Amino acid sequence: MADDDYPRILDAAHVAELLSMNVQMVRKYAREGRIPAYRLPGGRTFKFFRDEIFEFLKSHPVQKEESEHSEG
Numbered sequence: 001m002a003d004d005d006y007p008r009i010l011d012a013a014h015v016a017e018l019l020s021m022n023v024q025m026v027r028k029y030a031r032e033g034r035i036p037a038y039r040l041p042g043g044r045t046f047k048f049f050r051d052e053i054f055e056f057l058k059s060h061p062v063q064k065e066e067s068e069h070s071e072g
Contacts, residue, residue, distance in 0.1 A: 017055060052065040 006012055014032070016023040027046060030037035038053040039045070 006050050008050050010050055010053065012046055012048075014050075015048050017056055019057070 006018065010018070012023050012026045015021075015035070016026045019026070026035070029035045029045045030048075035048070035056055037046040037048050039047070
């Protein structure tokens with residue numbers, strides 16, 4: 001998938017698709033400030049900058065989980 005597959009400014013449905021998340025969870029994360037989001041004054045819908053969502057994703061790499069059962 002190329003960057004150009006999505007517009008520069010995304011709505012919650014686009015972000016949900018990009019992150020393989022539920023739209024309601026994207027909105028919740030936006031309200032909580034967990035993902036970068038914007039709302040116009042008096043507006044109800046969130047808007048997201050595509051590049052910021054990609055940077056957000058890059059800044060949360062998977063960490064190696066330690067095994068509960070250590071060998072040794």
